[in-house]
Amino acid sequence: MNKLLLTLLAVLVLGGTTLAQKAGNEKIFKDSYIKKTMKNALDWQLKNPKHKLYDWTNGAFYAGVFAAYETIGSKKIWKAMYEMGEANQWKPGPRLHHADDHAICQTYIDMYRVSGEKKMIEPFIDTMDEFMATPYKTGRINKITWWWCDALFMGPAAFVKLGITLDDDKYLKLNDKLWEETYDLLYDKEYNLYARDINYKWNEPGIETKKEANGKKIFWSRGNGWVMGGLVRTISELPQDYPTRDFYIENFKEMAKKIVEIQQADGLWRASLLDPESYPGGEASGSGFYCYALAWGINNGILDKATYLPAVEKAWVGLNGLIQSDGHVGWCQPIGADPKKNFEADSWEVYGTGAFLLAGSEVIKLDK
Template identity: 35%
Template sequence: MLSAGTSVSGASADWNEKTIRDNLQLVAEWQAKHPKKRSPLHWTYGAFYSGLVQYGLSVPEGPGLPLLRKAGEEQEWKTLNRHYHADDHAVGHAWMEMAMEDGNPAAAEKIRAVLDKVMNRPSSASLQFLTPGCQDRWSWSDALFMSPPVFVKLAAYTGNRRYLEFMDREYKLTCDYLFDREEGLFFRDSRYFTVPAANGKKMFWSRGNGWVIAGLPLILQDMPADWPSRPFYEDLLKRLAAALKKCQSPDGSWHASLLDPDEPPLKEMSGTLF
C-alpha cells in the first residue's frame, strides 16, 4: 500500500508513500481540532486513537504521538465507567501502546485495573443479545475490536499470559456464536440470525465485519508466535478477508448489507474504512 507507482488495483501513481503520510497528517490534525460533543473516552474516540497511535508509531515525526500524549494526560489515562462493556475498553488500545512506547506505567494502570476486575469476576451472562447482562460479554461483533486487543497488549506488557487465556476463551465463544461458517462472515449479533436482507440472503453488516477484521491484526501483532491458538486467529483473518473480498464493489467500497448491495444502494464508509 505504501509503494509508489500504479498498483495492481489500478490506484493512481500519485497515491504513494508521501501522499499517504500527508493525508494521514491532515486527518489527524483536522480531527483533533474538531472534537465531537461526547466524552474523549467514548468508543468513537477509542477507534480514532487506535488509528492515531498506529500512525504515530509508523511516523514518529508526525503529530500522532504528541496528540495522544495530550489526550491521555488530559483524561488521566482513564476509561469510562462500564467496566465490563467492551466499548469502554477501546481507549485502552492507545493507552497501552503509549505505556509501552514511553515507558509510562501510568498510561496502563487504570485500564489494567479494569480488565483485572473483569477477569477476577467474569460474567456468565448469555451471549443472546438484549438479554440481561449480555453486553458484559462480547455478544456483538464490534466488541471483538474494542476489547480483545487490549487483553493481548496487557499480556505483552506484563508478561502475564493469564490475559491471553481469558481473551482466548471469550473470543472463541463469541466466534462460535456469531461467525457463519457457510458465508465466512460475522452476524452483528443474535438478532440477525433469522432476519434476512431485502434480497432474501443473510444480513451481514459491513462495519460489524469491519470491526472484526480490523481487530485481528492488532491481536496478532502482540500474540506470541508460540501461542497454541495463534493459528486460529491467522486462519480466521484469512477466511474473513476472502469472504469480504467477494463482497467488495468494483470501486473498492463495501455496502452496508454485505450480501445485498442494493438495499440500501449506498456505500458504507465506516465499514469500508475498517
C-alpha cells in the same frame, strides 16, 4: 463454462480493472502522498472532536492516531494522544465488563511501550483485576460477555497487548475464552462472516428472522470490519508459538477470502455486505478496516500477495475518493447496530477517520 475457467476470467477482470484504476491514481500510492493525506485527515479530525474521549468511537480513532504517529513520526501527534490520556486520567470507560470501554486502552498501552510511564496502564491493570473477579450478568441477548461482533475489535487487542506487555498470559487466556464464545455464537460458517448479534442470526429460537430486501442474511460491513481489525491487532501481538494463534489466523484468512469476493467495482464495500444494491456508495469505516486488514495480511505474509494486492489497491483508490475537499473522511455511516442508508458524502465519524489512518499505515508498507 467450467468453474476453473470462470475463476480465471474473474481474476483477469479484477486485475485489469485494478491496473486501469491504479494507472490513473499513481500519486496516491506514493509515500509522501499517503503521509500528507493521513495528516490532513487527522488534523481535521482533531479540530473537530466528538464524543467522550474514553468512548469506543475514540478508541477506534486513537488506534488510528497511534498508527499515524508511527507512520509520520510527528511530535504534534504524540502531544494530541498524551493530552487525550491526561484528560481521561488514563482510565478506561466506566462500564466494567463492556468491551467498548476498554478500546481506548489499546492506545494507552502502545504509548506506554514508547514512554515507559506506568501511569498509562495502571488504571487498566486495576480494571482487569476487578473484571476477572466479578461475574458477568447475562441476559436474553447478552448471553456471553462479548455478545456483539464489534466487541472483537474493542476488547481483545487491549487484553492481549496488556498480557504481552506485562508478560502475563492470564490476559491472553481470558481473551481466548471470550473470543471463542463470540465465535461460537455469531460466526456464520456458510458465509465466513459474523452476525452483529443474535438478533441477526437465522433460526435463533425466540428471535424473529431478519432479512435484507433481496432476502439474504444481514451482515453489517462495519461490524465485520471491526472483527477483521480486531483479528489483525490480536494476531500481531501473539507469539509465533502461542497455542491458539492458528485459530485466529484461520479465522482471518476465511474472512479475507469472503471479503474480497464481495468487494464492489469501486473498490469499496457497502453498508450491507450481501445486499449492495439496496445501499448507497461505499461506506468509509467498514471499507477502511478491510483495506487495513488485507494490507496487513500481505505485509505479514499471511495473505498471498498476488491474490490480495489487487483488492487492496482498489480499496485504497476507493477510500481516497471519499476524502472531502477540506481533508476529512466522508461517506461514513453514523453510529448504529446494523446497515443504514442515512449517510452521504459529508457524513463523518471519528472511527471512520481511525479506519482510514490504519489503512494508510499499512498501505504505505506495501511493496508497490
